[in-house]
Amino acid sequence: MKLVFTIFALAGCLFTVAQKANTIIAKANELYKKGDVKNAEAAYNEALKVDGKNTIALYNKGNSLFKQNQFGEASKQYQTTVENTTNSELQAMAYFNKAVAEIKQQQFQEALQSLKQSLKLNNSDEQARENLQKLLTEINKQKTKENKPEKK
Template sequence: MKKTVYILILSVLPLSAFSQKESADVRAGNTLYKAEKYTEAEIAYRKGLLKNPKSFEANYNLGNALFRQKKYGDALEQYTNSIALQPTDKEKLASAFHNTGNALLADKKIEESINAYKMALKSNPKDDETRYNLAYAQMMLKKQQQDKDKNKDKDKDKDKDKDQKQDQKKDQKQDQKEQPQPQQPQMSKQNAQQILDALMQDEKNTQEKAKKQPVRGSRKADKDW
């Protein structure tokens, strides 16, 4: 069954009828979808689901309409519903798993998308587009892991530089501690007493000299106003 390519490697199965038992709402949704009126198509498919919740076509096509609106989480839910409704039809299962992988990959869930593509290939091993998408997802996962490793190496280098700077600071502090510090002058009790006695003697001598000097009268400062 033919598939259309969606932005690089993402693709969804075209809305050709899986059966002739589609409801009028689903057929209307298909017409709107082909006209790229995805919001209106979504509404039509939801109307179809109200009438028949177990319709594979309504669930699956609604998923496609949501996917085109970049509502990847909602699209995934509809693809999951459609898979549960068709456990034996390999062609339908392959298409549903293929688009499940697309929704997961678009939502940056790379490992989960790889598993979905593998499930699609189990149902249809000859699907080249699914095989291509699987290879692409595996390449993206490898790149993601390489980027993580690079970031880890950068973090290690930063931590190493930080440790080296801290070690240098520790060494500098240690060197400063080991350098001889200026000695504070030490004074014994005897020296302190000698200095105190000398000061007291000087004060006594000064007072005696002051007593022997004649007392002068103070000058009065007069000011005429």
């Protein structure tokens, strides 16, 4: 009987933690929608203090970092999202956004791998497919430029 009570008590605590984190995330989402991405990031951090593995907070924090042009940090945040979720749709979105952040940093080979992972998880994503094609074109242009002898 004590075991059953303990299980219910623990389940209640876990529900309360998730509920509190979700309330903070809702507040953060409102800030993000209003364009207040810096305070949204702070709110996502607050939610992550309550529930450090909340994948929505992890992903949305990446989005707020991206909007602040903190592409390196955003890329790391998307990778953390991928590592902490089993939801393939969320993983695909995180890989896609990670690729865009990597492109912004001129990290084309890393972006190539991220886009491939995104498409592996969601092969019907036309935007990912288009970005992959554009990226391959850019990589080929750079290779051509590197192999072209300079005129004297």
